[in-house]
Amino acid sequence: MNEVAAKSKGDSAQPRKLSRAARRQQLIEATIETIAERGYARTTLTDVANRAGLSHGLVNFHFETKEKLLTETLVFLSEEYRANWVAALAAAPDTPAQQLDALIRADFNPEICTSARLAAWCAYWGEAQCRPLYQEHCGSNDAEYFRAMLGICERLASEGRYGYNPTLAARVLRVTLEGVWLDMMTMNTPYSRAEALTTVYACAAAFFPHHFTLDGPKPAEGA
Amino acid sequence: MNEVAAKSKGDSAQPRKLSRAARRQQLIEATIETIAERGYARTTLTDVANRAGLSHGLVNFHFETKEKLLTETLVFLSEEYRANWVAALAAAPDTPAQQLDALIRADFNPEICTSARLAAWCAYWGEAQCRPLYQEHCGSNDAEYFRAMLGICERLASEGRYGYNPTLAARVLRVTLEGVWLDMMTMNTPYSRAEALTTVYACAAAFFPHHFTLDGPKPAEGA
DNA sequence: TCCCATTTTGAATGATCAGTCAATATTCTG
DNA sequence: CAGAATATTGACTGATCATTCAAAATGGGA
Structure with missing residues (x-):
């Protein structure tokens, strides 16, 4: 988690590729934060992806739905x-x-x-x-x-x-x-x-x- | 509430018109039940209206949004x-x-x-x-x-x-x-x-x- | 009875959003 | 370095849904 947290804080320091598990963890953290901020009902995949600094297609790539x-x-x-x-x-x-x-x-x-x-x-x-x-x-x-x-x-x-x-x-x-x-x-x-x-x-x-x-x-x- | 509850239970016994307050109360009760059954996130106006046996346009008529x-x-x-x-x-x-x-x-x-x-x-x-x-x-x-x-x-x-x-x-x-x-x-x-x-x-x-x-x-x- | 105000309906509209996919970028392997 | 494997992007699609509104129904009053 420390690795991911460190990476996701830096704006531009995102490595293009992260291990599969680390990227998934990063998206899960972004999901928690998005739910907290916008509520479950208004949480969209685009919100989650943006918060992680990624494109929303990636969420489907890693989690399917x-x-x-x-x-x-x-x-x-x-x-x-x-x-x-x-x-x-x-x-x-x-x-x-x-x-x-x-x-x-x-x-x-x-x-x-x-x-x-x-x-x-x-x-x-x-x-x-x-x-x-x-x-x-x-x-x-x-x-x-x-x-x-x-x-x-x-x-x-x-x-x-x-x-x-x-x-x-x-x-x-x-x-x-x-x-x-x-x-x-x-x-x-x-x-x-x-x-x-x-x-x-x-x-x-x-x-x-x-x-x-x-x-x-x-x-x-x-x- | 008793009046509304009685009316809303009977399938066909709905009077065409109910007092403004009673209709609103009926829709509020339907909202509570819909949130309970479907969750806040998936509650739609059509759900609420259907549960009350009304058309969905009526929800906007009575509550605007x-x-x-x-x-x-x-x-x-x-x-x-x-x-x-x-x-x-x-x-x-x-x-x-x-x-x-x-x-x-x-x-x-x-x-x-x-x-x-x-x-x-x-x-x-x-x-x-x-x-x-x-x-x-x-x-x-x-x-x-x-x-x-x-x-x-x-x-x-x-x-x-x-x-x-x-x-x-x-x-x-x-x-x-x-x-x-x-x-x-x-x-x-x-x-x-x-x-x-x-x-x-x-x-x-x-x-x-x-x-x-x-x-x-x-x-x-x-x- | 006939109006008129109010309530109700449901089709149409436009916005939002999840999921798809072809194109591109990156890293890994040999 | 070449080529394969994998990850990433973002435009596109189709579905869902809130909202609007014109038309219809209803009930109350004269």
Whole structure:
């Protein structure tokens, strides 16, 4: 992605040919940006191509149809999202509080949580024709995410002897994360990432007060 | 609305002429259903008119342009939503727990929380061109909603002597409600309203355990 | 009943846009 | 370097769709 990003920024430095994969990636990035700026409904292949500094015939050359371009863009977003939280979990210490913290912070990773990506996600959620598509391509990722969240909540619940059903805690945390993302899109005075993070920590602290405060996980504690 | 709904259901019972307001309302309902079924991007005036059993020229007669039709549909949804929660608050007992319960339940009122309306909201959220529009027409309603939610949370916080910042509790409750709505759209095994309600109650119970359980507000209690 | 204002229809118009393709440019291979 | 393979361009085509408008239908009032 760095290679492509670097190339696509420079106005005239475009190499005539890029590897097949790099060119496709460049067009997918342009698609995300176009959806964010113009909306899904008014995104045209010419827009996407122009944004990438290419001619629109090329989009059909690489993706065959507009529909396939939009599908592959969604798949890319979904995989990128998944890879991000999986990596965050792997990098965090294996205590449930640190794992939940990593999962929460992953959602606000500046690489993932850009305004263009938020807008594109929101557009896909809203497109009815995309719903079967979404479930086909992203449903398994969502399910995996929820299992991860649930496993962490179960460990927290047993450690902290909380009275809550961990399934409900996991569900509330997930919808809170989703809702905050949506809020960042629709509010007229959009929050900063820091405010968004505090909101989610407030939720975590409400469910797991032995483990979390508004500032994040407590240093170290048993039950 | 009842008059229009009744008329629009019957296939042949359409009176040739309806009052201006009733016809417009009928077209707005058809717009919501069309957006839900076909998506915002693929909604055409002919679709909307056909769904209402009318000719497409009539849409322009009543709304002048497609854009104005879509704008007025959004404004209708926003006003309908607002009227619903305002009425629910007015009808509920004036204790903070009952008020919060009313506000939560209002979101799942079967008249408001239909799959077509959820899908239409989601489509509008996702349309970039609608964002300035949304804030212009719905921003004040959203702000009013948040003030109501915050007021209730402040009363609960002082009654229950909870340690939380009521602003954060209000924000988490609001994003949880939004997130649950979004979930009802995007999940492949969509929850029932009852499950959605339990999820939100779990959130309320986490923040206000003296006042709420997973089944709703506790019968009656002081601090 | 006969007008007149209003509503409704659907054919015609013009703009937009996805997809095609022949021509051209570029890179790779031998 | 020659020639093949691949990538890129942009003019063209056909389909779709918002908008216009003249004609027809309707209902209300005199």
